[in-house]
Amino acid sequence: MIKLTGRLVCTNSDETARIRRYLPAHTRLTKQEAGCLLFEVKETDDPLVWTVEELFESQESFDAHQARTKASVWGQETRTIAREYVITEVV
Template sequence: MIRLTGRLICANAAEAALVRAHLPEHIARTRAEPGCLSFTVEPAADLVWTVAEDFVDRAAFAAHQARVQASDWGRATREIRRDYAITETP
């Protein structure tokens, strides 16, 4: 299993507005992906969201990352700072 945890950290209200605008679709699309076990993005402060996601294996996580890069979410939030840790459990 691959687990990503961390924070999405907006620099200002404009970045936070981008997150709020694109997040519902991003969550729905991610949760529907093959191999997604869980996916949560929740507000932690005005400009910070906590992120936790679990995928069955490296291949599922890599497919998720590729989809994200090509998505509206990926394009809209590309410049927003991320502080993530990725761990693998056999």
């Protein structure tokens, strides 16, 4: 399994508004992907920071998710938002 944990770090309220606008569809599409076991993006007490947790059953399913995400509306609209991720293999 492949686990991603980390944060989305916005620099301003415009970036936060983009997350709020595009996250629901991105979450729905991600949870429908083959191999997605967990996908959560949550607001923190800091309005500019969101936590991210993902779990995919294989490297292949994670790679497919990454490719879809990059080409998606979410990927394009949030590409300038900083991502601080740690990706690990879970055995």
